[in-house]
Amino acid sequence: MPRRTATMLASTLMLIALLCAGVLIPVPYAEMSPGPTVNTLGNHDGEPVLQISGHRTYPADGHLNMTTVRVTSADFRMNLVEAVYGWLAHDSKIVPHETLYPAGTTEEQSTQQNAEEFSQSQESAKVAALKQLGITVKSWVIVSTVVKNAPAEGRLHAGDVIKAVDGTPVKQPGDVAKLVTKHKPGQNVVFTVVPAKEQAAAEKEHRTAATRNVTITTTTSDDTGPDRAVVGISAGTDHTFPFRVDIKLADVGGPSAGLMFALGIYDKLTPGSLTGGAFVAGTGTIDDDGTxxxxxxxxxxxxxxxxxxxxxFLTPADNCAAAAQGTPSGLTLVKVKNISDALGALKDIRTGDTAALPKCTTKD
Incomplete structure (x- = not known):
């Protein structure tokens, strides 16, 4: 066989071997790409995204679109060829697999966490919008979750209202951990609570529910860091709204639609149009205070x-620098820190005063 032919054959075989290796060898990466966007002022799958009853609503036009990201599943194993293709594509991003799925996280666990965060973001969006309108929302601290085999298991239950710890009134979820960790592991802590069923019945009958004291012996935390006393619960917040606000959007997870939901609710509860008919999209978590x-x-x-x-595009202030590094042509990134900023920006947009918009830059 001539040397030239042998060299070409060897090179071809080596190329085939490299391609096979690229397809067969998994790499520890995952892919992110643009997901669906949904207008919170419009319909999705044949029904309004925002449904409000018990309070006057107003027509709304334009777009206040929430945005999403598609990600590869937890059990998907990307090969080298797919990773290289993703790195070269302008509309996808390749990230370490553990960035999306920390070690040991299953697809089921990730889905459950995203669903919980999405549900909480809806609640906070409702509270933030109504507070901005001066509408009173009743709130209280509850037991959010109880850890299996923890001291609190069987003593406290998800949904129980926590009125006090060791006689000290509880006003925020963070108060619970602060009061419990004042103890040493092995000491008793007294929770003053209203059981979830009692609270529900009292709300229905418009009366104040009776409290009861529950004594729990603390144990030592099993996480990293200094030892501290715990009982095995996480605290959260529950609300009672003066009228019904439902968000109908399935197959979406995570907390990032909170801002756009809040703005959509605000728009439907106020006369006129927030957008002036413009196409506005955005993202960002939101807390009960509108941050x-x-x-x-x-x-x-x-x-x-x-x-x-x-x-x-309404952009959280802390995301501005990263977003500005690759702004799509024709899109203006607007920096917002809270719902008031977002409402101010929407006023500038609908009045045409776009020069006043606080725009994102790579130096933010």
């Missing part, structure tokens, strides 16, 4: 929003 927090996958969300026709 907007950062999210992941910001560049994928801006791409998805622009592809759908958005001209303005």
């Amino acid at each position: 907007v927090g950062p999210i992941g996958g910001i560049q994928m969300k801006t791409i998805g929003a622009r592809d759908k026709g958005a001209r303005y």
Whole structure:
């Protein structure tokens, strides 16, 4: 066989071997890409995304789109060829697998966590919107979860209202941990609670529920860091709304739609149009006080929003620098820190005073 032919054959075989290796060898990466965007002022799967009853609502036009990111599943094992293709593509991002799925996290656990965060974001969006309108929302601290085999198991239950710990009134979820950790492991802590069923009945009958004291012996935390006393619960917040607000959107997870839900609710409860008919999209977590927090996958969300026709994108202040590094052509990134900032920006957009918009830059 001539040397030239042998060299070409060897090179071809080596290339085939490398391609096979690239396809067969898994790499520890996952892919993010733009997901669907949904107008919170419109319909999804044939029904309104926001449904409000028991209070006057007003027509709303334009777009206030929440945005999403598609990610590969926890059990998907990317090969080298797929990773290289993703790195070269402008509309996807390759990240370490553990960034999306910490070690040991299953697909089921990730889905459950995303569902819980999405549910909480809806509650906070309702509270933030109504507070901005001056509408009173009753809130109280509850037992959110109880750890299996922990001291609190069987003594406290999810939904129980926590009125006090050791006689000290509880006003915020964080108060519970602070009061419990004042103890040493092995000491008793007294919870003053209203059982979840009693609270539900009292609300229905418009009366005050009776409290009871529950004494629990603390144990030592099993997480990293200094030893501290715990009882094995996490605290959260529950609310009673003066009228019904439902958010109908399935197959979405995570907390990042909170801001856009809050704005959509605000728009439907106020006369006139927040957007003036403009196509506005955005993202950001929101807490009960209306503070907007950062999210992941910001560049994928801006791409998805622009592809759908958005001209303005409400961006959490802490995401501005990253978002501004790859702003899609024709999209203006607007920096917001809270719901008041977002409402101010929407006023500038609908009045045409876009020069006044606080725009994101790479220096933010």
